[in-house]
Amino acid sequence: xxxxxxxxxxxxxxxxxxxxxxxxxxxxxxxxxxxxxxxxxxxxxxxxxxxxxxxxxxxxxxxxxxxxxxxxxxxxxxxxxxxxxxxxxxxxxxxxxxxxxxxxxxxxxxxxxxxxxxxxxxxxxxxxxxxxxxxxxxxxxxxxxxxxxxxxxxxxxxxxxxxxxxxxxxxxxxxxxxxxxxxxxxxxxxxxxxxxxxxxxxxxxxxxxxxxxxxxxxxxxxxxxxxxxxxxxxxxxxxxxxxxxxxxxxxxxxxxxxxxxxxxxxxxxx
Ligand code: IPD
Ligand code: CA
Ligand code: CA
Numbered sequence: 001x002x003x004x005x006x007x008x009x010x011x012x013x014x015x016x017x018x019x020x021x022x023x024x025x026x027x028x029x030x031x032x033x034x035x036x037x038x039x040x041x042x043x044x045x046x047x048x049x050x051x052x053x054x055x056x057x058x059x060x061x062x063x064x065x066x067x068x069x070x071x072x073x074x075x076x077x078x079x080x081x082x083x084x085x086x087x088x089x090x091x092x093x094x095x096x097x098x099x100x101x102x103x104x105x106x107x108x109x110x111x112x113x114x115x116x117x118x119x120x121x122x123x124x125x126x127x128x129x130x131x132x133x134x135x136x137x138x139x140x141x142x143x144x145x146x147x148x149x150x151x152x153x154x155x156x157x158x159x160x161x162x163x164x165x166x167x168x169x170x171x172x173x174x175x176x177x178x179x180x181x182x183x184x185x186x187x188x189x190x191x192x193x194x195x196x197x198x199x200x201x202x203x204x205x206x207x208x209x210x211x212x213x214x215x216x217x218x219x220x221x222x223x224x225x226x227x228x229x230x231x232x233x234x235x236x237x238x239x240x241x242x243x244x245x246x247x248x249x250x251x252x253x254x255x256x257x258x259x260x261x262x263x264x265x266x267x268x269x270x
Contacts, residue, residue, distance in 0.1 A: 190214025
């Protein structure tokens with residue numbers, strides 16, 4: 001195992017203990033861009049703990065985190081960190097959230113860790129070497145019929161503005177009779193796709209820290225990750241994502257595009 005992955009694992013476990021303890025404490029919560037876009041005291045504590053750990057090992061590496069942004073440096077490696085993915089769940093005492101940490105070099109994700117402290121599931125991956133959960137190798141599903149699939153999605157905090165027709169995408173897929181979950185943590189959604197628990201995932205307006213580790217996990221588990229335009233996802237350049245087993249990703253994209261085409265032709269009716 002590489003030193004990068006080892007460092008990410010130790011940092012994620014340490015932050016995970018913090019979050020697990022914090023969940024039942026009386027923590028402070030405030031709003032960011034909108035009322036429901038929250039940050040808790042524990043997002044910040046987790047971020048500080050992860051950054052301290054990484055800096056101890058690699059003082060010259062660059063860091064991109066959700067809460068404090070871009071910490072520039074001359075190093076070749078950039079760490080991409082979501083210290084608490086699933087903040088709204090956490091803030092309401094719902095034990096479904098994780099820490100997501102990835103290391104990137106020249107636009108390529110080298111390794112990633114997603115840790116769910118409440119279930120003690122540690123998802124790990126390294127470029128070209130595979131994906132694991134608590135040491136067990138992961139594989140995406142092999143379902144080939146979209147209508148028989150089980151999918152997961154999420155909504156941005158700006159959902160009321162229906163960015164990219166996300167509400168209509170959702171209702172269209174539901175209308176096909178496909179069971180869909182909205183669990184509230186994009187990174188864990190991706191880890192669950194890698195683990196074969198879901199056949200696919202789509203969401204718009206995500207950030208690099210939501211997707212970096214999960215994208216490599218899905219790919220290393222045999223899955224495909226693209227953006228809504230059908231391009232191989234680059235987490236620094238795209239914010240829309242479709243991930244899943246290689247048979248279904250294109251089918252999901254086609255269904256989302258059907259809604260977009262209706263809009264373009266002016267034929268979309270709620
Ligand atoms: C959010 C979660 C959620 C997704 C949102 C994200 P946060 O991240 O991943 O599942 O639907 O788009 O912003 O705010 O909990 O780190
Ligand atoms: Ca997030
Ligand atoms: Ca977060």
